[in-house]
Amino acid sequence: MTARPENAHQTRLLRLLRDDGARSRAELGEVVRLSRSKLAVELDRLAELRLVEPAGLAASRGGRRSSIVRLSPRLRVVGIDIGATSIDVAVTNGELEILGHVSAPCNVREGPDVVLDRALDLLGKLRGEGLAEEIHGAGIGVPGPVSFRDGVPVVPPIMPGWDRFPVREAISQRLGCPVLVDNDVNLMALGEMHAGLARSVDDFLMVKIGTGVGCGIVVDGRIYRGMSGSAGDIGHIGVDDDGPTCVCGNAGCLEAHFSGAALARDAVAAARAGGSAFLAQRLEQAGTLTAVDVADAVAAGDSVAVRMVREGGRRVGQVLAGLISFFNPGLVVIGGGVAGLGHILLAEIRGVVYRRSAPLATGNLPIVLSELENTAGVIGATRLISDHIFSAP
């Protein structure tokens, strides 16, 4: 079992070293406001626990040179991001810098036994490369609502067989380390907080547009999960009573209008209707179309594809406009596979939001595309478990 810090000072020191990297004792003492002798006690104890170690001497600031402390380079944290159609697994050091990352297609509908085995196989590959002898903790994201307290998915609509499956316990037993489970979008939000565009923002929204649409909510620097763990479930907000029927049985949900799945459906329809020569050709070649084909069509200047993305962006903007009036965030980050559609999508979302939200809520509000690509989820997963193992029990 990995050592844990024993008090709030040690917790603070570990998180500082994680988030800002190696520092001199003098700098650490100033930030945590401990006397030189008290700081030495805590750092010595953390070194005994093999959580930190010395790393040479700092440049002189006039007096004796202060020694530098860093997190133990042996620390290894694992992030597993289970999506609807893929798994990402990463191993990081204690600073949550990615040392190795693998991604593989995998259908979450195959159920927890198959999917979790697949995830551990992928992790095994990384460990086979010598990346992680000992694992100090793992965070796992799944594409549905989670009871965070119990570490289990709860009535997840696109995950048959996963309802209340003990994901946390199962993986914790197999890896022999602490594990935490959360919704995939919540973890993307944590990833943006740790390594992305939300580093200095306390209240923000992370909107994921992938196969479905979801939202991570951060209040005061912490994930807000709601009463039953379903907060941020915005994919089924109604935008149009006469819209397409959704998998949930209602009509006109956001996801039914715009998501990876909706784009694929609309692309096939456009190809068959003869509206887009580009998409028709792709469909003939591949027998099916995905959001990636739409992105390629947009890049090739296909006007039907551009219109699909603009209309989708308008629907997303319509929902976000209301949520932004309600929540008054400091930042909105758009991510997920479909966010790869880029600036046409973003421009349309911004246009609707800036026109329809309360002016006071949008006055200083940046709406931006994530820059973490497919790493936000795995980094967030490592951040989740790191916050746990870097806290006093």
Added chain:
Amino acid sequence: MTARPENAHQTRLLRLLRDDGARSRAELGEVVRLSRSKLAVELDRLAELRLVEPAGLAASRGGRRSSIVRLSPRLRVVGIDIGATSIDVAVTNGELEILGHVSAPCNVREGPDVVLDRALDLLGKLRGEGLAEEIHGAGIGVPGPVSFRDGVPVVPPIMPGWDRFPVREAISQRLGCPVLVDNDVNLMALGEMHAGLARSVDDFLMVKIGTGVGCGIVVDGRIYRGMSGSAGDIGHIGVDDDGPTCVCGNAGCLEAHFSGAALARDAVAAARAGGSAFLAQRLEQAGTLTAVDVADAVAAGDSVAVRMVREGGRRVGQVLAGLISFFNPGLVVIGGGVAGLGHILLAEIRGVVYRRSAPLATGNLPIVLSELENTAGVIGATRLISDHIFSAP
């Protein structure tokens, strides 16, 4: 200047006595987990500060009878709730029980000088009745966004002349006590937390339907105000691009569809169009109609009025359905003047929400009408300032 508690133990003791009333020293010691002697030190100090006092002996629990402690009965807190068209002022004791409450019509558009004078006149009346010799603090609610940190309204749409007016400083100087200012709906949420239906709920929404529509958001037992103090500003969420033009310039905002103002407008139109004999007669008598006339028409079984309320409820439900999917609250409380329309309105709201929100978010979600009538705002105002004066500086 009123004394303030000096440490976290004293803060905790004062809030316990405020929220649960007089208690024996034995009971207090158990709750705050202090030894008998340490508890005695803190309580003696609070008595010296004239914040608490002894109140007799408790019934025997087997050994020596424990003495009862209560908040000083001399404590007086003031709540001022400035609405669009009325002012409520209340004086409470330390337990925030209303000792006197006056309400008067007043148009917030007359500007801060006139309106605040009027509020202090009303308070003067209550003081004239001997209710409050010394005032220990005052909370003030205004019908618009507030910079809580600065104690000033910020670009409030229906409050010309109030933008950045120093409400907190002005009233604090005139009353000679600590003052805090917040949005009126936030204070209603605090009122529900203190004395209403939200006493044991950490995450909930307080929806006010009055002249306009607004929402108070409580996260983890605290008001969530958002980045610029405008969180909960749901009145201008769009529900229908082809809807009536709103005062904000957009079309189809929730408030333009349903609010006290919208109901009055629709009632006049219905009366003139000859659809409702009841409303036509009222209009002839009074020359104008308000939401109260619509409520009377509903009570008299007027089908046009009932339909207006049902359609309005459907619009409110449409917006709330999305916000509930997003926020996953533990409770939704509906209040404000128009909530007086009662169960027809509530049934319509519930119907839409339970049909359209994420099932996991509504599984255990009560949607209820406030039972505090017009006192939620003033009680919340006293709670706001009480939390402040019952905290260590």
